[in-house]
Amino acid sequence: MSRTMAADIKRHTGKEVELSGWVHRLRDLGGVTFLILRDRSGSVQTVWDKLPELTPESVIRVYGTVVENEAAPGGMEVQGKEFTILSQAEGNLPFAVPGDHTRVGIDVLLDNRMLSLRNPKLRSIFTIQSDILDSFARYLRGLGFTEIKSSKLISSGSEGGTGLFPVEYFETQVFLAQSPQLYKQAMVAAGMERVFEIGAAYRAEKHETARHLNEYVSLDVEMGFIESDQELMDLEVGILQAVCSDISEKNPAILEDWGASVPTAQQLSGIPRIPYDRALSLLSDRLDRRVFELTPEGERELCSWAKAEAGIDAVFVHSFPRKKRPFYTFPNGRKTMSFDLLFRGLEITSGGRRINDYSKLTKNIVRSGLDPVDMEDYLSVFRYGCPPHGGFAIGLERLTQQLLGLANIKEASLFPRDRRRIRP
Amino acid sequence: MSRTMAADIKRHTGKEVELSGWVHRLRDLGGVTFLILRDRSGSVQTVWDKLPELTPESVIRVYGTVVENEAAPGGMEVQGKEFTILSQAEGNLPFAVPGDHTRVGIDVLLDNRMLSLRNPKLRSIFTIQSDILDSFARYLRGLGFTEIKSSKLISSGSEGGTGLFPVEYFETQVFLAQSPQLYKQAMVAAGMERVFEIGAAYRAEKHETARHLNEYVSLDVEMGFIESDQELMDLEVGILQAVCSDISEKNPAILEDWGASVPTAQQLSGIPRIPYDRALSLLSDRLDRRVFELTPEGERELCSWAKAEAGIDAVFVHSFPRKKRPFYTFPNGRKTMSFDLLFRGLEITSGGRRINDYSKLTKNIVRSGLDPVDMEDYLSVFRYGCPPHGGFAIGLERLTQQLLGLANIKEASLFPRDRRRIRP
Known part of the structure; x- marks a missing residue:
């Protein structure tokens, strides 16, 4: 299977896809975990029953099925099936990658470019x-x-x-x-x-x-x-x-x-x-x-x-x-x-x-x-x-x-x- | 009149054109002078009864009529009418610009880049x-x-x-x-x-x-x-x-x-x-x-x-x-x-x-x-x-x-x- 970019999942509704990218956000709701995967084209929500120990910014490859979900960003999500960690990130990042950085000072941003x-x-x-x-x-x-x-x-x-x-x-x-x-x-x-x-x-x-x-x-x-x-x-x-x-x-x-x-x-x-x-x-x-x-x-x-x-x-x-x-x-x-x-x-x-x-x-x-x-x-x-x-x-x-x-x-x-x- | 490039004169046969460029070669045959004008597109032969004192590499603007001439490079030449020197070059160049430079040593070429x-x-x-x-x-x-x-x-x-x-x-x-x-x-x-x-x-x-x-x-x-x-x-x-x-x-x-x-x-x-x-x-x-x-x-x-x-x-x-x-x-x-x-x-x-x-x-x-x-x-x-x-x-x-x-x-x-x- 060849890689699908996050921005293109709409074209694969109902199909199985391979995605690669970074762990942008992790949200564990107990029993189900939402993982936003980020790649160069954008990001996509993936949903998991069970995930290995994982840190934000780690690089992963996943397989899963594209399904429609009105509640998901962009109206689509991927139900996760297989999971590989390509590169585990350290846990103690100086600041979280997602979100608004205007409150982080410019010197901190540049020191940690x-x-x-x-x-x-x-x-x-x-x-x-x-x-x-x-x-x-x-x-x-x-x-x-x-x-x-x-x-x-x-x-x-x-x-x-x-x-x-x-x-x-x-x-x-x-x-x-x-x-x-x-x-x-x-x-x-x-x-x-x-x-x-x-x-x-x-x-x-x-x-x-x-x-x-x-x-x-x-x-x-x-x-x-x-x-x-x-x-x-x-x-x-x-x-x-x-x-x-x-x-x-x-x-x-x-x-x-x-x-x-x-x-x-x-x-x-x-x-x-x-x-x-x-x-x-x-x-x-x-x-x-x-x-x-x-x-x-x-x-x-x-x-x-x-x-x-x-x-x-x-x-x-x-x-x-x-x-x-x-x-x-x-x-x-x-x-x-x-x-x-x-x-x-x-x-x-x-x-x-x-x-x-x-x-x-x-x-x-x-x-x-x-x-x-x-x-x-x-x-x-x-x-x-x-x-x-x-x-x-x-x-x-x-x-x-x-x-x-x-x-x-x-x-x-x-x-x-x-x-x-x-x-x- | 707007400038015509040397490479385009064929499209102006019989017409008057304005050309600008460098004096690439000068050949005085007594009574008639051939001046090869060079611009970024190529070069063109221009023909003159009379020319002002001129050094190779000077920058000029000329007006003249485009005519066919089998003997001219490319089969076309410009019969010169008006002549302006935009920038006179010094007479004593370390080497002539036209021609084959393989005999000039690379150090001389680079010193005079x-x-x-x-x-x-x-x-x-x-x-x-x-x-x-x-x-x-x-x-x-x-x-x-x-x-x-x-x-x-x-x-x-x-x-x-x-x-x-x-x-x-x-x-x-x-x-x-x-x-x-x-x-x-x-x-x-x-x-x-x-x-x-x-x-x-x-x-x-x-x-x-x-x-x-x-x-x-x-x-x-x-x-x-x-x-x-x-x-x-x-x-x-x-x-x-x-x-x-x-x-x-x-x-x-x-x-x-x-x-x-x-x-x-x-x-x-x-x-x-x-x-x-x-x-x-x-x-x-x-x-x-x-x-x-x-x-x-x-x-x-x-x-x-x-x-x-x-x-x-x-x-x-x-x-x-x-x-x-x-x-x-x-x-x-x-x-x-x-x-x-x-x-x-x-x-x-x-x-x-x-x-x-x-x-x-x-x-x-x-x-x-x-x-x-x-x-x-x-x-x-x-x-x-x-x-x-x-x-x-x-x-x-x-x-x-x-x-x-x-x-x-x-x-x-x-x-x-x-x-x-x-x-x-």
Whole structure:
């Protein structure tokens, strides 16, 4: 007999099935025991006259007959016949797997990540994350983008060497890359024109917030032959439309479980695009004080404004001043062709057109206080002829967090790393 | 007017088109100049009475009329009308981009990676690599696998701490992960059952060969509720069938350019599966001396044997002795349920069933000279109940190398890292 998944038992009413999975819940009513068996597809109630000594989370294989029972979850249950323990779990779990984990503190959940990820709701975050990875890649491939994998070990920082983790590399020292910026630009210039990369990015910053990770997954995009950053915002809207429509089609139950909904394609194409200066003056009006900078509070407030204005709590802020952006950002007068996307109160993307002219770029490097000699690899991309281009990066964990409404970004990382957390 | 790609000009015969791309070749015949323009789709001959001063690799935009010309490559050319230089390349390139690069040494190509990747043939390696990434993920998603992203910063090595790169992490030290072994097993045990990960893996080994990289991309698979490693070999055959059929469908021209062909689905399902002991005795016979170990020479010889025997130069070697495999390998008498896949003379995969019993695993850790206390995170996966499971890892660069017949694995890494090479 071959294995039947919990979600499929309806198709086997009256038949004998083999099920495998975890002991999710055990309820002994004296004379009859209910065992909820959990597998990757869901869970199913099994009923037993007699069971061996058994601990929750043990892995079992059972045979039994599928019967209708209105009182059972989903209206179906399995009357147990044969029982095998494949792996007995220890009895003293630090917390029970089923149920609501909001009362368990996040540090306990993360310290016991191997156990807390067994909770179907907590694990479902990563089903959504897997969907995002799929939709992102598939949408871009459809537009002729090539997926690249660049090195995460770099000899110097693309933005001046602060915030880097040093790595002992044989007889020398290298650093963990903050972004594949240099490499994705190089591949556009090398003729791929359109590239994306899904890879780890590292920030050695000592922040301790609900929106920062020291290691995260960056969804990077870079595209040649663009004229303005508006084309990049168009592209990002297309990506988000694909992601949101795929998620709501594939996993509506997970969204419901989290009380989350995703924006429609129409809402996403209506995301307002406002210049940085306008964002500040809007905030000054709404907060009733002079606002000089985009703070987390401001990001939330701008999204509320967009929600009222355009029916979606997201906004592209563009035309950032030069001093707010990295040296490679394409200038446009005293401003730049650059943008952030704020989504549900949080910056999830930063991007823009890049300078593609060698001498302009060299001047900007000097102006930023960096040394062009240290940037020789970077500059060689432009010495050999480089098309106008730009790109952006979406933080995978931030996007996951905002789509599901998670309080802390660490919930959206399987094994998060922060200043103190380096295990499991 | 919107941009036409070089590969599409046939559809515009007699019409005016806008083209953008790189100056691939320039040939001045006095009075008439031929300029081959290269873009991501291919290249096209353009013809000019007069051109501005221009260097190879400069990025240009041109307007012109598409005409038939039997003498032109592809039978079509564009009679140039208007010309804009978008980015002028420096004149003194270290080598010309077009043509055959086999005479340029690999170190020169890698030192000048930003330039050598402009060569369409060298760049095409990464088109194939992008195809592999796509096929691998799509095939596994179709079987209910979830894509995961685990941390690459670990507090200790999964196989005992040798060959690890140390990272300065705030006030402490961590290491770059050699593989996502612990994490993918954890996610199987957590109930995802079937997971895959595409991520960087690091080996601090001082090898200097044509088949080793210190940083590579590992295609990792882990699957619950298996009984034997034969099921894993079946799964790998399915993956390779998907990869090979997709590549030959999407990019036959690249295969042809490299003089490469990929095995058929039928050939792949016929890959012989032989026990380690049989592999050694086969080698002893064929090499006419007692063979005690699987060396690179032996791997090549076994593939020749398989080619003659089964029509495909690939072979699964399984049932490795316990001392040849990591502590977590599932024992089967004095042997193990483990395998390598040798493909065209090179090991591209290592895998097997894993021990899922807590006490057996603890004993094996001690027997391997490791300390269970250091392995607490790893062991907690099994304390909480873990299904029988197994998995494998395919080296992305090795698979790319073997599919295209590349002499050196570094050609299959965009920005390879070896003992001496840390840039660009």
